[in-house]
Amino acid sequence: MTRGGDIDGGFGSARMRSTSPWRNAWRRMAANRLACGCLWLLLLVVTGCLFGPAFLPGPDDQNLALGASPPSTGHWLGTDSLGRDLLARCLVGGRLSLLVGLVATLVALVIGVTYGMLAGYLGGRTDAVMMRVVDALYGFPFLIFVILMTTLFERSLLLLFVAIGAIEWLTMARIVRGQVLTLREMEFVVAAEALGQATPRILLGHLLPNVLGPVIVYTTLTVPAVMLLEAVLSFLGLGVQPPDASWGVLISEGAQSMESFPWLLFFPAGFFSLTLFSLNLIGDGLRDAFDVRSEK
Amino acid sequence: MLVFFVRRLIQAAVVLLVVFTITFAMVRLAPGGPFAGERVVAAEILAAQEKAYGLDASILSQYGRALGLLLRGDLGPSYVYEGRSVNDLIGDAFPISLIIGFAGFAIALLIGLPLGVLAAVRKNTALDHLASGGAMLGICLPSFVLGPILALIFGIRLNWFNASGWYDASDWFLPALTLGLFYAAYIARLARAGMLEVLSLDYIRTARAKGLAESVVVGKHALRRAILPVASFLGPAFAGLISGSIVIERVFQIPGLGYHFVGAAMNRDYYLAQGTVVFYALLIVLLNLVVDLVHAALDPRIREKGGLQS
Numbered sequence: 214m215t216r217g218g219d220i221d222g223g224f225g226s227a228r229m230r231s232t233s234p235w236r237n238a239w240r241r242m243a244a245n246r247l248a249c250g251c252l253w254l255l256l257l258v259v260t261g262c263l264f265g266p267a268f269l270p271g272p273d274d275q276n277l278a279l280g281a282s283p284p285s286t287g288h289w290l291g292t293d294s295l296g297r298d299l300l301a302r303c304l305v306g307g308r309l310s311l312l313v314g315l316v317a318t319l320v321a322l323v324i325g326v327t328y329g330m331l332a333g334y335l336g337g338r339t340d341a342v343m344m345r346v347v348d349a350l351y352g353f354p355f356l357i358f359v360i361l362m363t364t365l366f367e368r369s370l371l372l373l374f375v376a377i378g379a380i381e382w383l384t385m386a387r388i389v390r391g392q393v394l395t396l397r398e399m400e401f402v403v404a405a406e407a408l409g410q411a412t413p414r415i416l417l418g419h420l421l422p423n424v425l426g427p428v429i430v431y432t433t434l435t436v437p438a439v440m441l442l443e444a445v446l447s448f449l450g451l452g453v454q455p456p457d458a459s460w461g462v463l464i465s466e467g468a469q470s471m472e473s474f475p476w477l478l479f480f481p482a483g484f485f486s487l488t489l490f491s492l493n494l495i496g497d498g499l500r501d502a503f504d505v506r507s508e509k
Numbered sequence: 510m511l512v513f514f515v516r517r518l519i520q521a522a523v524v525l526l527v528v529f530t531i532t533f534a535m536v537r538l539a540p541g542g543p544f545a546g547e548r549v550v551a552a553e554i555l556a557a558q559e560k561a562y563g564l565d566a567s568i569l570s571q572y573g574r575a576l577g578l579l580l581r582g583d584l585g586p587s588y589v590y591e592g593r594s595v596n597d598l599i600g601d602a603f604p605i606s607l608i609i610g611f612a613g614f615a616i617a618l619l620i621g622l623p624l625g626v627l628a629a630v631r632k633n634t635a636l637d638h639l640a641s642g643g644a645m646l647g648i649c650l651p652s653f654v655l656g657p658i659l660a661l662i663f664g665i666r667l668n669w670f671n672a673s674g675w676y677d678a679s680d681w682f683l684p685a686l687t688l689g690l691f692y693a694a695y696i697a698r699l700a701r702a703g704m705l706e707v708l709s710l711d712y713i714r715t716a717r718a719k720g721l722a723e724s725v726v727v728g729k730h731a732l733r734r735a736i737l738p739v740a741s742f743l744g745p746a747f748a749g750l751i752s753g754s755i756v757i758e759r760v761f762q763i764p765g766l767g768y769h770f771v772g773a774a775m776n777r778d779y780y781l782a783q784g785t786v787v788f789y790a791l792l793i794v795l796l797n798l799v800v801d802l803v804h805a806a807l808d809p810r811i812r813e814k815g816g817l818q819s
Contacts, residue, residue, distance in 0.1 A: 357770070358531075364771070444653070448653045449771060467657075468653070468760070489649040490645065490649040
């Protein structure tokens, strides 16, 4: 990704003088101390979630004699009312939250990029109608339909991915469409058309590599939005189902017993908010680095 | 303007019909019915119950019936709350949601707008960093985290408010604050960005060159244009407030519209679920109309194009 071979392919000398837009963006990003700090923080959380549980008591190991205990040397973040180690539960829950964040973002990415590229490339009436639909959907409280879907049908992770992905593609579609709208007037696209290349080939081979920058930026910003939605659904009892845990589930459980055991709310909420915080700041940093406009 | 209005009304009717049809289909196609509870009921009683509510008819004729009722403004009976109509339940629940939503929105604007403008005017000072950092924090503290924390501090520890429920006259405050702070953070960011952009424009330099006081330049000349991004955000914000109220009403155990909606969906209360969704859709359509009007009032460029937003 960072090399961007597709973009300056054939212009190797340009890359050596490091004037490639990818290089410049990377340098601007590296100069942004806040965003870089957040990148490290995120890396720490992800590594912790992936490898941490191996060194901790199992997230489902109960110790009823211990019950809910505050943080101690044995259990760094304390235990819940069943005596389960909270740190282990937070880290394992993080796996699920991050997984949902990634997969549902991927769904949103595919829908948004396809929709936006088609609208931008086809242009004219089609474009107008397609973007009008996006405008209309923007003002709609989708959570209502997701709640309906998740209560009515059997709850599964797959449904969760699809439902969340189906909501969060709108901004992506707008941005990609805006980019394609200007790109398709450029010579290399006109040349491809003149050579009689098929539309799918032009879209995938010529336009897609050129919208990658903004797409990466907005993917970073979509992940926290998606994770937020997952947590909301899990909080309402409609997302991830116990005994599986995600940060949303843990926060929900913690909120129920916060009166007596406040740490059960604070630590999962801390993990969750910290992750959202760093993802948002990384996304902001990338946006500044690539200089992408969010409006229109 | 009249043409615009009529077109919007037709659009609204179509949206409502689509929403109603989708909801109807989803609710009916899902497995389980309103009377398929854990209690084992004799087959005859079940049949009689279904007959009484018209559930024994074909799906198509049920749809026709529900649509007929809808056209007369009747959202049908509730299955779970016996003897009560959906209109009745919404009539009870909506004012509660409205109070919280309105108060939350007011809090968001009253905190977010001044904070964003101030941060832009004092760019790169401690105040700006504090406001921007606070706004980022507000965005990353979702309502279902902030809500319980506020309830814990002000409800349980300090005992200033009820931690949950809808009993006292002051019970609107904590939910509204939870709802409002998130949008305050968002609006502050938008207002700051908008203000910074406007302050670098030529007409602002002209205003300053004329010797106008900085407060007039910012408050009168710049503000009006700087809040356009905020106005554009109003539509999604209203939708978000409605979604948000569903979560908040769960957090604070408040018998508002969102609370009923989640309950209805879980209990397969067909008419109540689809009635709430249709009502939500109507609300959104109306609010979006308001947003367009606000936009037209703020931006002369839109007014001259006859109210068509790009």
